Amino acid sequence: MLAMTPAEPATVTRADVDPPMPRPHEALVKVAAYCVNRGETFQLEQPPAGWRPGKDIAGLVVQAAADGSGPAACARVIAHPSAGGWAQYVAVPTDALAEIPDAVATTTAAALPLAGLTALRLLRTAGAVAGRRILLTGASGGVGHYVVELAAAAGAEITAVTASPERGRRLVELGAAGIVHDVDAAPGPFDLVLESTGGPALPRALARLATRGTLIWFGQASRTPVTLDFFDFFAGPESAAIRHFHYLDSDVALADDLVTLVRLVATGRLHPEIGLVTDWADTADVLVQLRDRRIRGNAVLTLEEQ
Known part of the structure; x- marks a missing residue:
């Protein structure tokens, strides 16, 4: 073997x-x-x-x-x-x-499995997304594609951050309402921020959050530590929440969510x-x-x- x-x-x-x-x-x-x-x-x-x-x-x-x-x-x-x-x-x-x-x-x-489970469980953690404005960083990877398609299908207005115009066009095809190439260009405020890059992008994404909004941190693709000044909350996202997410922390069995993912693909609802x-x-x-x-x-x- x-x-x-x-x-x-x-x-x-x-x-x-x-x-x-x-x-x-x-x-x-x-x-x-x-x-x-x-x-x-x-x-x-x-x-x-x-x-x-x-x-x-x-x-x-x-x-x-x-x-x-x-x-x-x-x-x-x-x-x-x-x-x-x-x-x-x-x-x-x-x-x-x-x-x-x-x-x-x-x-x-x-x-x-990994990317699909992460996207599915991330959106489950976020709760109902219909009608909510969402900012997604690091959107051009496998997880990002799934999040965009699933969130858009659920009625969210999702803005994706990607460095590549070509990848941005594909995300629009999957349902993204808008594409930006830098977090600072995102037209907030957003009800929900899904942040996967860490480093300086996280505090900049936090600044785009609406009052009482939520930022869910699910990745550290930049491999750069994050520095936060909590006084920044008073500059805009008052009473906002930051939540860490790990895809294996779920009450739903892996097998059940894998069944969901292949069903969505088989019925043409996930690509x-x-x-x-x-x-x-x-x-x-x-x-x-x-x-x-x-x-x-x-x-x-x-x-x-x-």
Whole structure:
């Protein structure tokens, strides 16, 4: 069996590993495709001992869970394991996988888990968004595309911040009401700010918030610490709230939300933005492209029959 293991920052090598031994509540999945996320390029810089990357996979159940839970053998599935997804075979808890409808391609499904779960749960945390004005920073990544489409479909007026005019045009197609290339250009005030870049962008986005509005911080793409002067609240967003969000902090099971995501794709209500599909041998190069923001949306790697 082959797997991908970290070698040095933004680089991976193939290695032989022992086949996974599923626990009673786990299904053994033969991976057909996996998605590589930009955040994983950061984790590869200083990987924990024994850690193998990979959280977004799609493939075929070759051994159903012994406890009878989850999909049967031969079912096509989407899965979100905690790690180890860049491999030919992965043991996945059945509460972290869902069957893929016939209408959804395997490569499309592979792009859903991390970014899709983040977007879906972020908007659930935000509450009802119909009629609300929303500012979204870092909108050109995989999460941003999903947030824009889901929020617009729910009736929100969403302004997306993206550095690229080309990516901005795609976000308009997905339902964004407006595109700006700098937070300071956003025509606030906004009822809700969804902030994913950190650094100097967060306080500038906070200044665009309406009185009693909410800023939900869900990322640190700039990798720059945030400095806040709380006296700034009196300059505009009085009584505003700042909330941290982590996508795994949810009362809804991963499997249930994965079912929702593939259903939305199957019914044409959600369109994964896949910027690249290539063979898994290209993983190292794809990681560099993602780190340097040269791929729009998601990157999916496919595994050929061995």
